[in-house]
Amino acid sequence: MSDLSLDKMRHSCAHLMAYAVSELYPGTKVAIGPTIENGFYYDFDLPGPIGETDLAKIERKMSELKEKSFDYIQSWIEVDRALELFSHQPYKQEIIKEISEGGRDDFGQKGKVSIYQSGKFTDLCKGPHLSSSKEIGYFKLLNIAGAYWRGDEKNKMLTRIYGTCFEKKEELDHFLWQQEEAKKRDHRKLGRELDLFVINDSIGKGLPLLTPKGTLLKKQILDYEYRLEVEAGFKQVSTPHISRSELYKKTGHWQHYRETMYAPFGIDGDEYVLKPMNCPHHYMIYSSKPRSYRELPLRLSEPGTCYRYEKTGELAGLLRVRSLTIDDSHILMTENQIEDEFALCIDMVKKMFDAFKLKSFYVRLSLSDPSDAIKYIADEGTWKRAGDLLEKIVKNNRLDYKVAKGEASFYGPKLDFMVRDSLGREWQMSTLQLDLFMGKRLGLTYTDESGQEKHPVILHRGLTGSIERTLGIIIEHFAGAFPVWLSPIQVEILPISEKYAPLAKKMLAEMAKKQIRAEINDENKTLGAKIRQSTLQKTPYMIIIGEKESKKNGFVSVRTREGGDLGLVKIDEFIKRLTDQIEKLE
């Protein structure tokens, strides 16, 4: 089935749902019901609250209406007639008025709007639709949620029902199975099962604690990034977690993000806040002494922990937290170094995605929205120049990209790297932002070759964005079965009985010498139970030590978490195999 006809069917299914809801709950006001990536939704203003249990009822009604069979009939009517027809539908009226005022042109013919009749349900809609309800395939209502009318939190909250629809039953089943799979690899669940992190109420919401294993995982990521940075000529810095709020008033962050900075507190009569980003701290390192063009580009970087007061409802495991470590860098440079520096960073981003086995990504070219001027530094010319330059960079580096208006930072446009994980879900990771303003605003300078004072421009580089978020993403991406180089524990040593504990310790020492992260499981359990434990913990390798191994000096039996038996292997060879894999980021 083509994307287009699938979309048509889902849209028709959304109408079928609205039809059913209108029948079941008289007085319902309907808002909008588009298709989305994996299905559709429809927003309702219902006469009373409904819950998840009502979904089954609505589904039954839908089936009933579908079976009775009706056609989707389009017609074009005058605006006045439409206003009358939808006199009890304030949301539709609002849209009709917008169309008639020329606010949107997507409904076609002038002076008229398109409506669809489906059974006893008539909807303002440009279509397209199926011709008959009989063509609707297999559907399922998924969940119920609140959503603001027009996505504006000042508006009324409507009830949104999500659903999906497929042509074939197997396709629907596959989709539902996939949803279940996603639940199984939920990073919050795996985080507990694999003992990677905890969120403790006594510490606070959105403030995750990384356990020893979680910390090892984080450390592998940061160490890897550090290696990339050393290769690329970055200089690491360290900065404190707090700062005088004065600083953010100068940069403009205060005006834009005051609400999400952690409560100002007084020290020696000055006002301080927890740092919500690292940029200004890095700028102050830059401005600590006179700079020459010979020092540029100056690439300062730091895994800097920041604090942001995110609203309670926005917090989600590691994906959205209040304390986050940004693998942040600020490259201060001259304007004619911009393209090279972007190319350098794009290369780092690609290498990192490779290391995480994230196979597909595209770039979101996030530009300003001139109609929403208050969100951005006022200087249309510079915005245009920066935006054009980024587009050129994206093209020259042959990146797939989509333009997104209104997604820029207040100080500049950016390239956001959107990756797809092993289940096909999309995440935003790296971000490369071009800032032509801040150097001037903060009076950062360098002396150019002719002795003149100039302002540097800045590339903000977040390699993963937030380490916490990245942990969440890769936990789900790998379902906890990390590649060897990332695994917190790479080898579990399983002595068959306590008689072989000394030999196990010797093997552990051999591996420790080569920086391999191994552990001995000397619990009073059978081998089978120990293997089961390690397998559930998704430890890449298990080595077994018993009588057989003790008789053959220097040999161990090796098993993988996938259940492969590598048989007796010389310990040196096994270590070599591991170090090779780690070297190759496998």
Added chain:
RNA sequence: GCCCGAAUAGUUUAGUGGUAAAACAAACCCUUGGUAAGGGUUAGACUGUGGGUUCGAUUCCCACUUCGGGCUCCA
């Protein structure tokens, strides 16, 4: 912050208007084993918190807290 839902032992779950059951995990004992769970014993929950209804609430109602699904937001 807003809409909807949930909350029982460390974890996963059962259950009832008359103060709770199990599995795994833990501790101890027996067992010293060969590729996904050896056996036993013990301990562990004032059923998230605070109110209300009731002779009596873990169970029904309300508020709060936390968590989840979304919305809004994400420098």
